[in-house]
Amino acid sequence: MSLLAGLGLFVATVVLMEGFAYAIHRWVMHSRLGWLLHESHHRERKGWFERNDLYAVIFAAPSVLLIWGAMNAGWGDWALWVGAGVAFYGIIYFGFHDVIVHGRIAHRIVPRSTYFKRIVQAHKLHHAVEGRDGAVSYGFIYAPPVDRLKRQLAASREAEVRAPKGRAAAASTDHHAESA
Numbered sequence: 001m002s003l004l005a006g007l008g009l010f011v012a013t014v015v016l017m018e019g020f021a022y023a024i025h026r027w028v029m030h031s032r033l034g035w036l037l038h039e040s041h042h043r044e045r046k047g048w049f050e051r052n053d054l055y056a057v058i059f060a061a062p063s064v065l066l067i068w069g070a071m072n073a074g075w076g077d078w079a080l081w082v083g084a085g086v087a088f089y090g091i092i093y094f095g096f097h098d099v100i101v102h103g104r105i106a107h108r109i110v111p112r113s114t115y116f117k118r119i120v121q122a123h124k125l126h127h128a129v130e131g132r133d134g135a136v137s138y139g140f141i142y143a144p145p146v147d148r149l150k151r152q153l154a155a156s157r158e159a160e161v162r163a164p165k166g167r168a169a170a171a172s173t174d175h176h177a178e179s180a
Helices: 003-029 035-042 051-072 077-101 114-126 146-155 167-179
Strands: none
Touching: 003 035, 003 051, 003 077, 035 051, 051 077, 077 114, 114 146
């Protein structure tokens, strides 16, 4: 396989992985069975790891297998390029999602571009819902416009939107002060 064809396959794999990740996130992770692991990601984390991190191991397995097969079992160059594309998507996901959006590793990155801000806001809107039903924005490197996501949340019959952090505590304190 030529270098140009391999790079094309690599880029196509990264792009297709966003669609795959969207589908897995929406219809597997937010299903009753998938929620057993994914729920931990929608709650306050206690410690460094959460059950949801097992998905990273599950999704890394095909990449490792494809790269191993290309290098050791004669599967062909396509397997190496596809495996590398899957791995690169995982790196992008980790950087955007775990580091920048959720701050699992300390950093000084501040989203300034319109694209970057939209990705972060969309994922925060995804987490604005209590439970697994009614969430919006299941992608990781593409997100619809934030205004559209806000309208979807407002129109949803399933979405139980959380109170913004700080307001719930303040309301609770105000209520206790009034009753005292």
